Amino acid sequence: MTTIQNIAILGATGSIGASTLDVIARHPSRFRVAALTANRQVDELAELCRRHRPDYACVADSSHAPRLRERLAGAGVGCKVLAGEAGLVEIASLPKVDCVMAAIVGAAGLRATLAAAKAGKKLLLANKEALVVAGPVFMETVRSSGATLLPIDSEHNAIFQCLPPFAAGELATKGIRRILLTGSGGPFRARARAELHRVTPEEACAHPNWVMGRKISVDSATMMNKGLEIIEAHWLFGASPQQIQVVVHPQSVVHSMVEYADGSVIAQLGHPDMRTPIAQALAYPERIDAGVSSLDLFRIGVLSFEQPDFERFPALGLAYAALRSGGAAPATLNAANEVAVAAFLEGRLPFLRITAVIEETLASAAANTPAALEDVLAADASARGRASQIVARFNSNAA
Numbered sequence: 493m494t495t496i497q498n499i500a501i502l503g504a505t506g507s508i509g510a511s512t513l514d515v516i517a518r519h520p521s522r523f524r525v526a527a528l529t530a531n532r533q534v535d536e537l538a539e540l541c542r543r544h545r546p547d548y549a550c551v552a553d554s555s556h557a558p559r560l561r562e563r564l565a566g567a568g569v570g571c572k573v574l575a576g577e578a579g580l581v582e583i584a585s586l587p588k589v590d591c592v593m594a595a596i597v598g599a600a601g602l603r604a605t606l607a608a609a610k611a612g613k614k615l616l617l618a619n620k621e622a623l624v625v626a627g628p629v630f631m632e633t634v635r636s637s638g639a640t641l642l643p644i645d646s647e648h649n650a651i652f653q654c655l656p657p658f659a660a661g662e663l664a665t666k667g668i669r670r671i672l673l674t675g676s677g678g679p680f681r682a683r684a685r686a687e688l689h690r691v692t693p694e695e696a697c698a699h700p701n702w703v704m705g706r707k708i709s710v711d712s713a714t715m716m717n718k719g720l721e722i723i724e725a726h727w728l729f730g731a732s733p734q735q736i737q738v739v740v741h742p743q744s745v746v747h748s749m750v751e752y753a754d755g756s757v758i759a760q761l762g763h764p765d766m767r768t769p770i771a772q773a774l775a776y777p778e779r780i781d782a783g784v785s786s787l788d789l790f791r792i793g794v795l796s797f798e799q800p801d802f803e804r805f806p807a808l809g810l811a812y813a814a815l816r817s818g819g820a821a822p823a824t825l826n827a828a829n830e831v832a833v834a835a836f837l838e839g840r841l842p843f844l845r846i847t848a849v850i851e852e853t854l855a856s857a858a859a860n861t862p863a864a865l866e867d868v869l870a871a872d873a874s875a876r877g878r879a880s881q882i883v884a885r886f887n888s889n890a891a
Contacts, residue, residue, distance in 0.1 A: 497614075497774070498526035500548075500583050502604055503595035504540055505533040506705055508618045508644065511766045512593050513544065515774060515782055523774065527583045529596075529604075532556045538563035541571055548572050548586070550579040552600065580604035585611040591774070593644070594619045597707055598830050599872055606630060606865060612637040616773045618644035620724045625823040626868040627727040628861060641728075642773040647673050647721055648728055649769035650747035650760035655729065671731050672749035672757070673721055674741040676701050677798070678712040681742060685804045691843035693836065701744040701764045710833045714846055715800065719811025720829075723822050726815055733815050738808060740798040745787070762787060806847045810854060820858040820871035827875035828853035835883045845886055853879045 499516060501509050509528075516523040527548035530537040534556050541549050541564055549571050551560050557575035564571060574582055584592050584607040592608040594601055595618040605622040608615050610633050617623070622630050634641050643649050651671055679698050680688060697709040704712070711717035718738050725736050739749075744764040751757045762768045763784055771782035802809050807829075814821040832849040835841035841849070853875055862868040 496521070497523050497590045498588055499523055499591050499593060499774075500527035500529075500586065500589045500608075501525070501593045501595065502529050502580060502584065502601060502608075503531075503593075503597065503618075504528040505530040505536040506595055506597065508593070508595035508766060508770070512595070512616075512770050512774075513540065515767050515771045515780075516544075518783055519780055522780070526589050527586065529580055529583060531596075531600075534560045534563060538567060538569070541569045542567045545569065546571050547588070548574060548583055550574040550583050552576065552580055552596075554579075577603055581607040584608035584613070590614060591616065593770075594622065595644075597621075597705060599625050599826060602626060602868070603865070606633060609633045609639045609641070610637050612639045614640040614642070616642050616644050616770070620645055620648075620720050621826050623724045623727045624720050624826045625872060626862065626865065627723065627822065629863070629865055629868060631727055642776055643724075643728055644766075644769050644773055645721060645724065646764070646766065646769050647675070647748040648724060649772060650674075651725065651729060651750060653760045653772065654748070654750040654758040667753040668731075668735070668750060669753050670751040671725055671729065671736050672739050672751060673718065673725060673736055674739050674744075674746055674748050674797075675715065675718040675721075675800075676712070676742055676744045677740040677800075678715060680713055680804075681740065683804075685844070688844055689842060693839070696836070696843060700742075706837055707830070707833055710836060710846075711829070713843075714807045715805035716807035716811070716829050716833075716847075716850075718800075719807045720826065722808075722811050723815050723825075733812055738800045740800050741796070742798075743792065743795055745792060745795055807850070810847065810850055814854060814857075817857070817859075819861045820875075821854060823862065823868055823871045824854055824857035824875040825850060827872045828879040831876050831879035831883060840887055841883055849879055849882050849886070852882050 503509050525544040525546045528546050529550040532553040554575040561573045584604045591614040593616045594605040599621050601619045696713040697706050699709050722736050746759045749759040765784045767782040814825040828850040832846040
């Protein structure tokens with residue numbers, strides 16, 4: 493008999509959360525929703541609680557907790573309401589929770605994701621920033637606690653499926669030559685950089701293949717998402733920067749590949765649907781239905797691959813540089829990107845200035861390697877302050 497897994501979803505109201513709940517609902521004999529969290533989307537979270545009846549619900553923004561309690565009481569839902577970062581950490585560490593889906597976007601989910609790792613959970617990592625910002629600290633926590641870490645990003649989940657059993661740092665001894673990290677190139681793949689000066693948030697968020705949140709969609713448009721994934725791949729798979737190559741693949745059918753020393757290349761293919769990697773990780777090492785249709789290769793017809801244009805997408809070069817620099821540089825890269833993207837989405841920064849903010853912030857990154865979570869958070873806060881100053885200066889100059 494299959495034991496029912498109790499699942500906590502950090503970031504339940506986002507696109508990853510919705511896909512996770514869809515897969516769980518298809519397998520009520522295997523999975524149960526134990527806890528759901530959101531930032532401040534009270535109505536959406538209350539409705540999810542009404543449908544899935546978790547034991548716990550949490551809003552990261554504590555000011556919204558009274559309203560959530562009121563909404564749940566009105567709907568006859570008796571789950572316990574928690575609030576704030578402490579509430580997220582508590583949910584990620586609950587003894588009754590077997591598996592944690594870490595899907596809070598950005599560095600905001602770092603402490604709760606780390607708490608799940610420290611508690612030795614089966615951890616489904618959709619929050620790439622946890623590894624980008626705190627790679628050494630995070631991986632050491634996973635190793636010391638015995639947590640099971642399964643990547644959810646479609647690319648890293650594909651790489652995981654294409655690799656033999658491994659441990660961090662073992663790629664060279666496993667006969668691996670390269671990791672080929674695919675990316676669609678986003679909505680501006682074929683547009684000259686000179687044409688991107690007047691890009692609007694709506695254009696940047698119109699991804700040709702994937703349905704994603706606004707921040708991640710902008711990251712795809714700058715290809716910073718691929719830059720962050722380079723750093724994530726380094727920590728997940730023990731790959732050096734030289735072993736990680738970005739490949740532009742407009743169809744988003746090949747989700748990534750691994751090249752072996754004997755010349756073999758193993759690829760994972762599928763529809764651009766996040767339910768596939770989520771189902772793979774939830775049921776690992778088994779396979780279950782994800783609600784995704786079969787791949788029709790005859791209809792697809794052609795799969796194409798291109799080299800990335802580092803001039804059009806300077807974010808890629810910045811990510812490689814941050815990874816090679818080490819220390820606080822990856823945390824600085826991520827923090828500056830979050831600040832710059834938020835400014836762009838709010839109309840305070842032109843699209844092409846996003847990478848300019850990141851580059852200037854990186855120039856002031858500390859050289860020391862964060863040894864603990866508090867060091868990571870201090871580096872993150874410092875970089876955010878610096879990036880905010882640069883954004884303000886750009887606005888002042890533009891005025």
